[in-house]
Structures are given as structure tokens and as C-alpha cells.
Amino acid sequence: xxxxxxxxxxxxxxxxxxxxxxxxxxxxxxxxxxxxxxxxxxxxxxxxxxxxxxxxxxxxxxxxxxxxxxxxxxxxxxxxxxxxxxxxxxxxxxxxxxxxxxxxxxxxxxxxxxxxxxxxxxxxxxxxxxxxxxxxxxxxxxxxxxxxxxxxxxx
Numbered sequence: 001x002x003x004x005x006x007x008x009x010x011x012x013x014x015x016x017x018x019x020x021x022x023x024x025x026x027x028x029x030x031x032x033x034x035x036x037x038x039x040x041x042x043x044x045x046x047x048x049x050x051x052x053x054x055x056x057x058x059x060x061x062x063x064x065x066x067x068x069x070x071x072x073x074x075x076x077x078x079x080x081x082x083x084x085x086x087x088x089x090x091x092x093x094x095x096x097x098x099x100x101x102x103x104x105x106x107x108x109x110x111x112x113x114x115x116x117x118x119x120x121x122x123x124x125x126x127x128x129x130x131x132x133x134x135x136x137x138x139x140x141x142x143x144x145x146x147x148x149x150x151x152x153x154x155x
Contacts, residue, residue, distance in 0.1 A: 048136030098146030
């Protein structure tokens, strides 16, 4: 596995619509493994392909709960409800934190590393992390949703 370099704002790739993944092969599996290792190395709970410089609809989330590592390839939100407002940060914005309001529940359709379609339902922090990473795949940054910036001692 390899640790990839994190792309920081204002890199252009962070604000573009990513391309769908069409090829599900060993290279994709290696990329997902590298993304996981990179996310862990930088103490994140999620990572999207544009954050390592790749224009692909690929994201991973692992909030260290029973859901394990969630791999999201070509994900689409099917349903969302409720509301939660909590602090967020982003590996592409080191040291920047802000309060963001998002749906508390999401149902997402995605593909796994083998190309198989599946759905996942998530609530609370997992739903927040999934939405944050999916936003990256559409060039949407969490800073565009911040209602109030926070200092580290407010987290």
C-alpha cells in the first residue's frame, strides 16, 4: 500500500464534477487500499479521490464503528431526511473547522470495488461523513456550507 499526497485548497481539482468509474479492476482495488491507508495516516474519517488528485467518483468512509470501511464508487443519494448540525473539518483544509447542517439520515446507492451495486443507509455521524465525501465528488466543499467557523478549542 502507498500513502498518497493530500491535495489542499485552492487546488482546482477540489471544485470539479468528477468522472464516473467505468473500469473495475486490480488498479481500482489498489487505489482503494491506498486511499484507506492515506485516510488513516492523516487521521481522517473519509477521503475522496479528488483529495489525492484524481478526477473519479470514488470515496471511502470509516468512522470506526460496526459499519466498517464504506467504499463508495459512483454514489447517488436516494433519500435523505432529518437534520443535524455539527462541526466538520477536512483533510484538504488543515486546521479549518466549521458548523455544517446536513440531513441526519441518508440512503445511498453505490458500487463496490467489484462493480456490484449496493445500497447503504446511515444516520448521524456516518451519514454526515458519507455526505461530506460525496460532496467532494461533485466539487462541493464543506466551507460552502459552514454556518459558523470554529476554533480548535471549540471542537
